[in-house]
Amino acid sequence: MKQFLIASLIAGAMALPAAAADYTIIAPANPGGGWDQTARSMQTALQQEKIAGNVQVQNVPGAGGTIGLAQFASQSAGNPNALLVGGYVMVGAILTNKSPVSLNEVEPIARLTGEYEAIVVPAESPLKTMGDLVDALKKDPGSVSWAGGSAGGTDHIAVGLIAKAAGVDPTKINYIAFSGGGEALAAILGNQVTAGISGYGEFESQVKSGTLRLLAVSSAEKIAGVEAPTLKEGGLDVVVQNWRMVAAAPGLSAEQKAAVTADIEKMVKSASWQETLKTKGWQDTYLSGDAFKEQLAKDVSATETILKEIGLVQ
C-alpha cells in the first residue's frame, strides 16, 4: 500500500506538468493592493480548479506598475508560463511617467474585473445632488477640492472628464492626490475637502452607514443595489471603469497564446473565481481577444487626450 502510494505520488508529480501548465504571475505592486489581490485570487482559482499545477505570485512594485511591466516585457519574452496583472492605472502611469515600455510590448489576454467610480460628499455637506456639485464647479472650479488617489490615476482622470463634460476647463480642477490606504477617505470623512472620488467599494460601508452621501456613479447603467444615479443620468457624458487585466509575455506563438487564453477563460468561468468576485465586490467585466484589444486601444487614446487636457502629459 505504501509503495503504491509513493508510486502514485511520483507518477502524479510527473504527470502534472504535462496535464496543466505552471504559471508565475507578476503583480506589479506591493502586497495588499488591488493588483496583488487580483494576482493572488487568480492563484487560488487556477490551483483549486486544477487549471494549473503550480502558481507563484511575485510582487514587482513601483511607479504605477511600469517597473513590473518593463521587467516583465524584457525578462519573460517568449515564456508561455509568465503572466502579468495590470489595469487602467497602468495606462495612465505609462503616459505620465513617460515609461519606455508600453502595453504594446506585452500580449494583453483579457480584462477580468472592473470597478466603477463613485462621487461622494461628507454627510454634512450642503451639496445634495451631483447637480449641486457641478454648479459649484462651474461657478468656481478652484473652490471644489476633490480628494482621490494618486495623481494621473483613474480618480484624477474621472474628475478631469467630469469637468470637461460640464464645460469647465480641466486644467482648473483642484484635485488633491492622496496616497492609497484610505488617506483620501479620512480627508473626506474629516470634512477637509469638498468631494471625494474613488472606487465604489472604498465608500460602500460609509455610504450605507450614512456618514457619506453618494452623489453619482460612473457606470453606463445603474449598478444593482446602488441607489445613486449614473453621471450620464445627471447629464454628464462620462463613463469610467477602473478595470484590471491579465497579459501574457511578448513573443508567444499563436498556439501558446490560445492555450493561455483558454486557461484564463476556464478560470473566469469557474465557481471559485465567481465566488471571489462576489466576496470582494468586483464586477465581472470579462472581455478577451480582439474585442479587448480594441477597447484597450480606445481607452489608451481617450486617456492620453484627457491627461493632456488636465496638463499632466505634455
Place this chain on the structure above:
Amino acid sequence: MSTFEFLLQGIAIAMQPMNLLYALVGVTLGTAVGVLPGIGPALTVALLLPVTYRLDPAGSLIMFAGIYYGGMYGGSTTSILLNTPGESASIVTALEGNKMARKGRGGPALATAAIGSFVAGLIATIGLAFIAPFVVKVALVFGPREYFALMVLAFVTVSSAFGDSTLRGLTSLFIGFALAIVGIDQLTGQARMSFGVPDLLDGIEVTTLAVAMFAIGETLYIAAQGATGPDKVEAVKGSVWMTKQDWARSWKPWLRGTLIGFPIGAMPAGGAEIGTFLSYATEKRLTKYPEEFGEGAIEGVAGPEAANNASAAGTLVPLLTLGLPTTATAAIMLAGFQQYGLQPGPLLFATNPQLVWGLIASLLIANFMLLVLNLPLVGLWVKLLTIPKPWLYAGILLFATLGTIGANPSVFELGMLLAFGLLGYIMRILGYPIAPVVVGLILGPLAEQQLRRALAISQGDPSVLFTSPIAAVLLTIAALALIVPLILRARGRGQVLSQLAASED
C-alpha cells in the same frame, strides 16, 4: 451587552485551544519575520492569505494579529544587537539600544524593549477596545494642515536628538531631504531627480537607506579599523536581566511612549515612525541622565519601543471603526476580512461583534504570548555578541544584503545599499550623525505633501496653516521647544538646562 461583557466573550473565543494555537503560530512567525530585515509582516500575511482560506474567520484573523504584533516585537532585536533595524519603526531603537549592547548591557536593552512592548501593547489594546470610536473622531479632525503642524513639531523635537553639533545634525537632515525628493511626486505624478532611471521612480526605500547607513556603514567602519581597533564589544557585563535601576528608569518611558504612539498610530497619515521619533526626543528632554544619551541610555530604548507597539494597535482603530487601512499590513488584513464577506467599517462593531471582540481579545493574548516567548530568548540572543568580530560583521553584511534582495530582488537596489553604506562610512569618519538622514527621508516627504495639500485646498492662502486650533497649538509648542532652550542656553550657558533636567522628576 456592555463593552466589558463583549470583551469577556471575546476572550472566551480567543481562549479556545485551536485559536490559541493560531495565535502561537502567528506570534512565532511574526517574531521571525521581524528579526529578518526586509521581510516584513505585510508580505508574510499576504503569503498566508491563501493558506488561511480554509480556516474560520476568527482563527485566521487571530493569526494575522499575532504576526502583526510579533513583527513589531522582533524588529527591535536586530536593531539592538546588530545595529541593523529590521524595519523603519525600530530605527530609533538602534540609537541607544546598540550602544547598550556594546557595553555589555544587551540583556537589559532587549528586556526593556520586550516588556515595554508588552506594556504598550496591553494598554493600547485596551484603548482599542474602549476608546476606539472616540480616538477615531479625534484622528479625523487631523487634515493636511494639522499634519503639517505635527511634522514641524516632529522636526523641532527630533533635531534635539541629533548629537552635539546642531550644524552637523542639520547637514545630515538635509542630506535626507535631498534623498527624499527622488522619485515620482505624489501630488502631480511627475518624476523628480530620477535621471531617467526607472528604479528611482518610486524613490529611495527607507529600509534600504537605514540598513545601509547603520549596518553596512558600521561594518565598513569596523573593518577599516582592522586589528588595531579597540575591542569594545563586551557580550555581557553585569546581569543579563534588568536591575532595579533599569526598572525605575524604564516604566515612565513605557507609559509615555504608549501615550505618544497610540494616537499617532490611529491617525490615517501618522505611521509608526513618527511616534518613535517623538518618544525618543521626549525621553531625551526629560531624562535625569542626559549625558548617557548617545552612549546607551535605557530610556531611549524603552520609550520608542513602547511607542511603536502602541502605534501598531493604534493602526487597528481606523481599520476596525472606519475600514481605513493605514499600513500595508492593515490593507492585507482588510483583504482578509473581505475574504469572509466582512466589510470593516462603522457597521462592523454592530454586525459582527463576536469577531471584533475575538480579535481584540486575541491581541491581548498574542501580546502575552510574545512576552513569554521573548524574555527567555534574551539570554540566547545576547550570546550572539560573543561571536568573534570578523564573523559577526560578515554575518551582519550577509543579513543586510539578503534582507534587501528579499524585499526587492533588483541589482540596482543592491547597488544603492552599497553606495549608501559608503556614505554612512564617510559620515562616520567625519563625525556626522547618521540618524537624521533617515529621519529626513521619512519626515521630509510627509511634511512636503501635507503642506502642499493644505495650500491646494485653501487655494494658496497660507493663513490656513495657523487658523485651525489644533495646528496653532502644535506650532506654538514647536516654537517654544525651539526658542526656550536657546534662551536658557544664552542665559546660563547650558547650566540652567541641565539643572532643570536634573531637578525634574
